[in-house]
Structures are given as C-alpha cells and as structure tokens.
Amino acid sequence: MNATAVSRTVQEPIEAGDPRAEPRAFRRCLGQFATGVTVITTAHGDTPVGMAVNSFAAVSLDPPLILWSVRRESRSLPAFLETARFAVNVLSADQVEVSQAFGSGHPERFSLAPWSAGTHSGAPLLDDAVAHLECRLEAVHEGGDHLILVGHVEQYARFDGSPLLFAQGTYAVADDHPAGHDSTTDPGPAEAPATDTDALFTTLLKDAAHRMSTLFDEHRHTIGVNDVTSRVVNRLGAGPCGSEELEHATYLGRRAVEDALAELVEQGHAGRDPHGRYELTASGRRIGQRLRHSARMFTGQQLSGIPEADIAAARRVLLALQPSS
Numbered sequence: 315m316n317a318t319a320v321s322r323t324v325q326e327p328i329e330a331g332d333p334r335a336e337p338r339a340f341r342r343c344l345g346q347f348a349t350g351v352t353v354i355t356t357a358h359g360d361t362p363v364g365m366a367v368n369s370f371a372a373v374s375l376d377p378p379l380i381l382w383s384v385r386r387e388s389r390s391l392p393a394f395l396e397t398a399r400f401a402v403n404v405l406s407a408d409q410v411e412v413s414q415a416f417g418s419g420h421p422e423r424f425s426l427a428p429w430s431a432g433t434h435s436g437a438p439l440l441d442d443a444v445a446h447l448e449c450r451l452e453a454v455h456e457g458g459d460h461l462i463l464v465g466h467v468e469q470y471a472r473f474d475g476s477p478l479l480f481a482q483g484t485y486a487v488a489d490d491h492p493a494g495h496d497s498t499t500d501p502g503p504a505e506a507p508a509t510d511t512d513a514l515f516t517t518l519l520k521d522a523a524h525r526m527s528t529l530f531d532e533h534r535h536t537i538g539v540n541d542v543t544s545r546v547v548n549r550l551g552a553g554p555c556g557s558e559e560l561e562h563a564t565y566l567g568r569r570a571v572e573d574a575l576a577e578l579v580e581q582g583h584a585g586r587d588p589h590g591r592y593e594l595t596a597s598g599r600r601i602g603q604r605l606r607h608s609a610r611m612f613t614g615q616q617l618s619g620i621p622e623a624d625i626a627a628a629r630r631v632l633l634a635l636q637p638s639s
C-alpha cells in the first residue's frame with residue numbers, strides 16, 4: 315500500500331507562555347476545559363455554609379471517591395474542615411442565579427435557593443439540582459494556593475434535568491453536537507420519509523444558530539475582541555456599570571468579568587466614573603460601534619440572496635417562538 319503524505323498546517327496558539335508571567339492568559343487557557351457547576355455545602359452547627367465550585371471531579375468508583383479544590387483564603391474552608399461532612403449539589407441549567415449567589419458569597423444565598431438538610435451529612439441539599447452527593451471528608455491534600463478535598467460518597471441521588479455548564483469564563487447549557495444531528499440527513503421521526511423538508515425544525519434552528527455564531531467569531535477577532543470582552547463592551551455601551559452588575563447582565567463568571575475589565579482599562583478602552591463604576595472611553599465606544607456595524611454587515615451578508623418576503627416570514631416565526639415575558 316502506498317503511503318500518502320498528509321499535508322499539515324501548524325496551528326498557531328492565540329496565546330502561550332509561562333503561566334506565572336501572564337496569569338490572566340493562563341486562566342483563559344484553563345477555561346478551555348468545560349466543567350459543570352456545583353454548590354458544595356456543609357452544616358456548621360446551625361449555620362448552613364456553601365460555595366460555588368467547578369473544580370469538582372469524579373475520582374474512583376470503588377471506593378466511591380470525588381474531589382474538589384478550595385482556595386485557602388475561602389471563608390467557608392474552616393467549616394468544611396471542622397464538620398468533615400459535605401454535600402455536592404450539581405446545578406441544573408436553570409440555576410445560573412444560584413451559582414452567582416454562591417459564587418459571590420452573597421449573604422442571603424441560602425434564602426435564594428430552597429433546601430433541606432441531607433439525612434447522611436446534615437448538609438444543605440438544594441432543590442432543583444440534577445444530583446446530590448452526600449460525602450464524608452476522606453483526605454485533604456496540599457495544592458498550592460488551594461487545598462484538595464477528597465470526599466467518600468455515602469449517598470447519591472440523581473434527578474431529571476439538564477446540567478449547567480461553565481466554559482471559557484461563561485455559563486453554558488449542554489446540547490448535542492451539531493455533527494450528531496446533521497439536518498441534511500436527519501430524517502426526523504423514524505416513520506417519516508428522509509427528505510430535507512422533514513428535518514426537525516429545532517435541528518435546523520440549532521444548526522443555523524451554531525453556524526452563524528461560529529462565523530461571527532472571526533469578525534470579533536478582526537476587531538480585536540473575544541466573546542467575553544465583546545459582551546462586556548456591549549453592556550457598558552448601555553451606560554456605566556459595577557463589576558457585580560456586569561456579571562449578572564452578561565452571564566459571565568466573576569473572574570472573566572474582572573479579567574475583561576482589567577484588559578479594557580489597560581488598553582485605554584474603559585475607565586471608572588466618579589462613582590467607581592466602569593464606563594467606556596472614546597476608544598471603547600468605537601469598539602462597540604464597530605461590533606454593532608460588523609453584526610449588521612454580517613447578518614446582511616448571510617441573508618443576501620434570500621427573498622425579503624421569506625426573511626420577513628422567518629422573522630415572524632422566530633418572534634412567535636420567543637418566550638412571552
């Protein structure tokens with residue numbers, strides 16, 4: 315058999331280097347690994363304690379072990395070490411606000427999420443989570459500025475629902491990969507004939523949205539921003555805003571918002587107003603204008619060649635499918 319030479323283009327990294335020299339870039343690199351989101355809780359005397367955690371990982375089936383890592387400075391850490399029992403609540407896609415409250419040390423976090431005490435651990439089990447794992451603290455290992463807590467799972471419960479995800483500094487939901495439901499070949503329900511028009515409507519919608527979003531990424535890169543920075547610029551375009559409010563408005567994680575703001579300030583695109591809120595400078599507003607202009611041009615290009623009456627009809631269908639608020 316003749317070996318065929320496969321031509322290979324060398325992939326250039328967007329950023330690379332020593333993690334200690336560029337901690338923000340290093341964090342972005344780690345953010346390429348998608349995780350779920352958990353809230354880990356314990357009962358410290360009468361006080362419920364809990365924090366958002368995405369460093370959770372499965373370790374072993376026999377014995378049943380899991381791990382997570384906690385910042386040494388975390389105010390909740392002494393409670394976890396003293397009680398030596400905790401519960402992992404795997405959050406559902408509807409629980410972004412719960413993650414934000416437990417990720418910011420919100421004083422009212424336990425009144426924002428209904429819960430009951432676990433029978434094995436006594437730790438708060440949050441309603442609407444997709445899984446509960448009640449654990450006994452098995453081991454604590456050193457991990458730089460974090461400690462690694464290993465838990466022995468004594469009781470588990472799985473619930474219906476779809477998990478909340480966290481990747482590239484932002485919340486996400488799990489969906490089938492577009493390649494897994496190619497709309498040109500997906501015949502829809504088994505009994506339906508395999509023609510294009512019978513492809514499931516939601517499949518067509520998802521594929522179109524995925525393709526448009528991937529293509530628009532290139533336009534963002536040309537302007538010199540990524541998805542995270544462009545969301546922050548868009549929100550600041552509506553007026554000055556504090557970092558916590560930005561976190562809620564953009565659905566980004568706290569670190570991602572902080573990093574984007576630090577970069578925008580360093581590059582002279584954002585600053586602080588007299589109340590300490592962030593606002594765009596003249597160059598930041600220009601980036602916002604370029605993003606809006608680019609979005610309009612891009613949409614125009616994508617729709618060119620489609621009759622206006624079809625576009626109007628598609629718009630009516632999409633608006634009719636929007637949730638009524």
Ligand SMILES: Cc1cc2nc3c(=O)[nH]c(=O)nc-3n(C[C@H](O)[C@H](O)[C@H](O)COP(=O)(O)O)c2cc1C
Binds near residue numbers: 369382383384388389
């Ligand atoms: C999605 C998400 C994941 C997080 N993952 C971790 C983690 O794995 N370990 C950690 O120590 N903190 C993590 N945090 C931050 C803590 O939840 C946050 O610092 C919390 O407010 C700690 O509160 P405390 O200082 O009152 O204990 C995460 C926050 C979010 C929003």
